[in-house]
Each structure stands twice: as structure tokens, then as C-alpha cells.
Amino acid sequence: MSMTGGHGDMREMGERQHISGYCRCESMNALCVIADGVDECVKAVREELRRGAHCIKIMASGGVVSPTDPIWMNQFREDEIRSIVGECTDRRTYVSAHCHPASAIRRCVEFGVRCIEHGTLMDAETAEYVAEKGAYVVPTLAIGFALKEAGAQLGLPPASREKVDVVFEQTLLGLEHMRRAGIKLGFGTDLLGETYVQQCREFTIRSEVFSSLEILRQATSISAEILMKQDELGCVRAGAYADLIVVNGDPLADLSLLAADGTQVPLVVRDGEIVKNRLEQAA
Incomplete structure (x- = not known):
């Protein structure tokens, strides 16, 4: 889910296509639901859960590929985020949030978000807060390295490549802050298309900061915890998959x-x- 003008709103700055009310945005060739205000957010969450969503991901900061939002921008108001979290809690599921800057990470965790996606610009203070609150982080490192190495060939415009540089420079430092704070990390992917073959790089990139045992736990049991399926996934025991x-x-x-x-x-x-x-x- 994204707000208008957020990371999931892929309209170029000059586009005048109007979004009125809750919009699933197939016509915009987007991957997001656009919703603004508590009423639209509640309706959007209920509809996505009705359609079978297992959890809800919100775009809570600027991102790399979105054309009109700076990477440091916090997105969605507090009341909007809390309303989304509340609906998911009632459905016994959870909210994850796309976040790059530390400010977005902290406010999302404060407002009840269970899992932070990316978290590239994590600082030490925020890492301690996230660990204290028991929230999770899913760093998606492989895509950052892929875009840094081949962004132009993959079709990223100059503005997006500049954003890649911003997050890439802090990636391993942010990961170190997470390790020192004791945040539980999971595995995910932000890869699409031809970059998907680089998914397994996640193991070797993380080995710059974590031990092999820590990384294997991140890829199995901790990821299962994030999904709230720790008795079914990421383990070898009777009754599990x-x-x-x-x-x-x-x-x-x-x-x-x-x-x-x-x-x-x-x-x-x-x-x-x-x-x-x-x-x-x-x-």
C-alpha cells in the first residue's frame, strides 16, 4: 500500500492521471494499492485481506525506483499507519513496511509495524529501539548490490541511480548496527526480472557481518517467526512442513x-x- 505521491505511486511528475479514492491501480501498471486517509486505508486493507493477502506491506518512506519521492521522506501519517496495523491485528496477521531512513523505521515500529523491509539507513539509536520493541528487519541486500553494479544496464534513470548510491553507501554499516543491537533479521527478496538470479548472493553479502550459523537461522527459523508460522516452517519437527x-x-x-x-x-x-x-x- 502506498499514499499518493509515495513509493508505490509510479506516475511520472508530469502525469495528470487523477486518482480518486481507494485505487488498486492496475491501469497505472503499478504493484501497489493507493490509499489516503484513515477511511481509504481501512477499506484498502479489508479488501486486500478479503482477496487472500497473508499480510499487508506499506510503503512508509521514499524509495529508489519511484520517480517523485525523495529517499528520506517519511510516508503515511500516524493515524493511517495505526489504522492499517489495527485492521491486520484484528485479522491475526501483521504489517511490514518499506523503510530506508532511520526516522521512518522508528515511527513505523512505534506505531505497531511488525517487520521493516530494507532498513538500509538504520542508525545505532534506532537499531536499539527496534530491538527493544521486538520488531524484525528484512534487509534486501542482493538487490542493492545488483542495482549498484548494473543500474544503468537495467534501465534505471539517473535520479534512481543517485538514490541507489545513497542507500548502498550505508548498507553494511546499517547491517552492523542491527547485529550489535541484536535485531532479529529475516530473509526476503526485492529482486525482479533478470536480477532474480542473484537472490543467493544474500548469503555471501551477509557473511561480511554475520556468522554462517546466524545467517542460516535468519533464512529459516527467524523468517518463519516473522510469518507467524514458526511451528510449521523453518524447523524440522513432527507436524511441520x-x-x-x-x-x-x-x-x-x-x-x-x-x-x-x-x-x-x-x-x-x-x-x-x-x-x-x-x-x-x-x-
């Missing part, structure tokens, strides 16, 4: 095994069903 892999080697000793585009994972079991089996080839 049998989501299992076999790795050619010990990822605790060499985490790059998980960043090799699946070449070192000969067996994949999803919910008890074998979906990939190359064990004989591996032998």
Missing part, C-alpha cells in the same frame, strides 16, 4: 555453497515431496 535440502558440504564451514545457484544443492524436498533430485549425479 517437510521443507528440506541436501547440501554438498557443510554450509556452516562454507556458506558459499548456498550461493552457487543451486549447483551444490542436489536434493530439494518441499512439503514432503521431492521436487529436485540429482543425488546420483552428485555422487
Whole structure:
């Protein structure tokens, strides 16, 4: 969900297409619902949950690819965010928030958001606050590196590439603040199209700050906690989904095994069903 002029509003500055009321925005080739004010936010959340959404993500700060909002901009008012959180709480689900600047991160956590997406400009004080409140963060590091390396080739305009530079410079420092504060981190993705093949880079990038064991927990049990499915996912126990892999080697000793585009994972079991089996080839 985005407010008008927020990170999910992909209209160029000169476009005059008017958005009136709650809009799902298919006509704008966007990925967001646009909603302004408490009434529209409540209606939008209820509609998305009715349609089967498992949680609600809000755009709570400026972003890289959106054309009209600065990266430092806080988005949605307090009453709007609290209304969204309230509706999700009533549905026994949660809200996550796209946030880059520390100011947006802090206010979202204060207003009840469960999980921060990206969090690239996290500072030490905000990290301590997030940890104290028990909120989660899902850093999406692979896309930052991908856009830094190949933004122009991927079609990013100059203004967006400048935003990439801003967040990229702080990425690992922000991650270090999260580690020191003890924030629980999950795994996610912000990759689209041809960049999706870089998802596994997340393991090696995080290894600049975290141990292999910490990263494996982030990718499994902590991510399951974020989804409120810790008894079903991210664990090996009776009654849980049998989501299992076999790795050619010990990822605790060499985490790059998980960043090799699946070449070192000969067996994949999803919910008890074998979906990939190359064990004989591996032998």
C-alpha cells in the first residue's frame, strides 16, 4: 500500500492521471494499492485481506525506483499507519513496511509495524529501539548490490541511480548496527526480472557481518517467526512442513555453497515431496 505521491505511486511528475479514492491501480501498471486517509486505508486493507493477502506491506518512506519521492521522506501519517496495523491485528496477521531512513523505521515500529523491509539507513539509536520493541528487519541486500553494479544496464534513470548510491553507501554499516543491537533479521527478496538470479548472493553479502550459523537461522527459523508460522516452517519437527535440502558440504564451514545457484544443492524436498533430485549425479 502506498499514499499518493509515495513509493508505490509510479506516475511520472508530469502525469495528470487523477486518482480518486481507494485505487488498486492496475491501469497505472503499478504493484501497489493507493490509499489516503484513515477511511481509504481501512477499506484498502479489508479488501486486500478479503482477496487472500497473508499480510499487508506499506510503503512508509521514499524509495529508489519511484520517480517523485525523495529517499528520506517519511510516508503515511500516524493515524493511517495505526489504522492499517489495527485492521491486520484484528485479522491475526501483521504489517511490514518499506523503510530506508532511520526516522521512518522508528515511527513505523512505534506505531505497531511488525517487520521493516530494507532498513538500509538504520542508525545505532534506532537499531536499539527496534530491538527493544521486538520488531524484525528484512534487509534486501542482493538487490542493492545488483542495482549498484548494473543500474544503468537495467534501465534505471539517473535520479534512481543517485538514490541507489545513497542507500548502498550505508548498507553494511546499517547491517552492523542491527547485529550489535541484536535485531532479529529475516530473509526476503526485492529482486525482479533478470536480477532474480542473484537472490543467493544474500548469503555471501551477509557473511561480511554475520556468522554462517546466524545467517542460516535468519533464512529459516527467524523468517518463519516473522510469518507467524514458526511451528510449521523453518524447523524440522513432527507436524511441520517437510521443507528440506541436501547440501554438498557443510554450509556452516562454507556458506558459499548456498550461493552457487543451486549447483551444490542436489536434493530439494518441499512439503514432503521431492521436487529436485540429482543425488546420483552428485555422487
